[in-house]
Amino acid sequence: MPTTISGANHTLDECIGCDTCAPPSTPTCDGCGDPTIDGSPCDDCTTCDRCDSVVLDSETTETVRGSTICEDCLDEYYWQCGECDGWNRDGSDCGNDCDQSDDDDDVLVHSYDYKPYPIFYGAGPLYLGLEIEVETPYNRDQACAQLVHDRLGDIGYLKNDSSIGNSGFEVVTHPMSYQWALDNCPWQFLDQLRAAGCAATRRTGLHVHVSRDAFVSPSHVYRWMKFIYRNQQQVITLARRKSPQWAAFTDDDRRAVVDYAKGTRGYARYRAINTGNEDTFELRIFASSLDPGEVKAALGFAAASVEYTRDLTFHEIARDGGWAWSSFVDWLAARPVYAPLTAQLEALACVC
Template sequence: MPLQTTVCERCDQSADNLVQTTDGQRICLACRDYCYLQCGTCSGWHHEEDRCANGCPCECGDCGYCDDAGTSFDGLVRPYDYRPRPVFHGTGPLFLGPEIEVEIGDGDPYRCAEIASNGLGKLGYLKHDDSLTCGFEMVTHPMSYDWALEHFPWDLLGRLRASGCITSEATGIHVHLSKAGFSSDAHKYRWMKFIYRNEPQVLRVARRHAPGWAAFRDEDRRAVKRYVKDNYYGDKYRAINTNNLHTFELRIFAGSLDPQVIKAAFAFSAASVEYTRTLDFAAVAAGGWTWPAFTDWLDDQPRYTPLAGQLEALACAC
């Protein structure tokens, strides 16, 4: 819980609210989000290079692959709270940071992790995820949409399938969108309203309804204006997770190892932001927040062909 005090003990800057770490430091929220991690056991905060000072075990300690270094699969899969400094790829302002969850199925765990790690290279890394029985999530550094279409290692997905990796009802694709990619608070508001107002169509694009992992809630619809102004440090298991300081996390998509499906998820994430960028009051009054208005706009946007193709396949372009 934030503490009312004045000076951050890490950056020596004044702050309205400070957070106490597990080793007793008082730090500002900016420092916390930049280089501190939240323990999954006690919920305390500790520096990313240190273990929790409360003596909590590694989050993956009972998965069968954990070692003393805090990683799994012989060092290929990082703990869930691993968070390196981001490396940006492409040209903004909007950057996407996908998390693609994979179950190992009947494959060899180490071999599958090795294939994924080598395939991602410096673009990303693997992390443990508690929601998976035996698997990992592939996380990339931030990418612009166009850069991702051209440079993401799409052939990796087929190699993972051939090695025994699968997706299931427990797996999902989460796409982080950089808040700096929005033109204003009003733009953030329009985007979130568009997502919430079109829940049935968005769920069809996402290919799943997962209230346990990505819930659409009435209270979130009503609180959009507050989420735009302030980060909301609460339940992350919502359609749009607003907890992060620098990103919105769109958690809606079903897991997949199909390149076209993942491209469509990237395309919807980017297209929904661009569509709402210039949506003014007159356009909204004329039905601009509706799904047909969005798909009409999409018809003139060849950049987002992967999404248009999926909408057609789902018979959702209405």
């Protein structure tokens, strides 16, 4: 008869060093911390083939070449095939026999965490990426997704987004320079979506990713963030929404600007400026829109605010009101390339 261990619900043969039976010196699994016989990964954990760290099986992904990769390495070094969503080290098509048809929803609208290898359009270092959340009419997701897919081509792709509610998707573009986007993005697709019954409602947002490489120094990042935070009301008016839930302006972030400028990544995503991404800052402030003029203005503000603060001097800030919204508007007036932004400021009566 098997010997039952006092105080435990298992026999001696079944015990591998549980919390009840094992002394404090018992080796533990590096992944989950559970006791093991010799400290090797337990049955629920595995070793990442790239960094050799031990993690839970549920926190790994298998690449198209059969490697087991942890979430940190996946986010940092791997990208998805545009055909089958398989993960690749170099971001190229995986070479699998991707037999999904063009009518497959999974090809047109990817999962929310889809991460293709970025394609850069235009001249850097300032690149901007759009995310436009769109609600679609009931039972029309497929037709509307096909419309965007046909118009955008390789410029962008679609993802599911649970925050939209009802039915819909998120339109995501690859990184573009501001001028390239104005000249080459097929903006008419927004009008066509609206004509097809799609909508941008109070539940949907528009986000602009700004490349960190566009900033010449930590001081430049500091000036850019301070300019946005010091003009919160005007920025909210331009953005056409105030959203404490999805794009909050907080005192904590204002106090942390110096740290963010030095490279600290914020822990909270749903802020006016999301600082949690390694390669971009994400302006989450804007209400979604299917109006090309409004979307161009959002891109314009992202680009113009970076350029305006690039060479802003201490003298201009301290004596000439460099952080004042009126100074920014005067600067815009001398630069016709930002005409879509100037037009929106005039329409919203936030030229002050």
